[in-house]
Amino acid sequence: xxxxxxQRTVRQSPRKMRLVVDLVRGLPVNAAMAVLKFSKTGAxxxxxxxxxSAVANARESSERAGAGRVDPEVLYVKTxxxxxxxxxxxxxxxxxxxxxxxxxxxxxxxIVVATKE
Numbered sequence: 001x002x003x004x005x006x007q008r009t010v011r012q013s014p015r016k017m018r019l020v021v022d023l024v025r026g027l028p029v030n031a032a033m034a035v036l037k038f039s040k041t042g043a044x045x046x047x048x049x050x051x052x053s054a055v056a057n058a059r060e061s062s063e064r065a066g067a068g069r070v071d072p073e074v075l076y077v078k079t080x081x082x083x084x085x086x087x088x089x090x091x092x093x094x095x096x097x098x099x100x101x102x103x104x105x106x107x108x109x110x111i112v113v114a115t116k117e
Contacts, residue, residue, distance in 0.1 A: 002113065
């Protein structure tokens with residue numbers, strides 16, 4: 001059994017998010033939550049929200065299927081990926097009346113949790 005959760009347009013660059021996602025890929029859910037809780041990065045907070053949502057989706061889908069309630073202890077992070085979202089394009093004043101472009105990058109986070117076979 002597997003379930004997934006997606007959060008779109010997170011105001012964090014994908015490069016920074018991927019550093020944190022690489023830490024939790026393949027871990028059991030409880031271990032992944034512990035890693036995210038004690039991580040200092042701001043990306044860890046957003047990723048933990050998506051992980052909690054994926055666990056809640058797994059519980060809900062198992063109850064609807066009539067298989068009973070799934071404990072988070074038996075779930076693990078099957079796949080976790082971060083894709084690039086739309087960039088907010090802004091301009092900053094520069095010397096001699098010019099303007100320099102700034103891209104404020106966003107990202108899409110997708111986490112799939114599954115039970116061990």
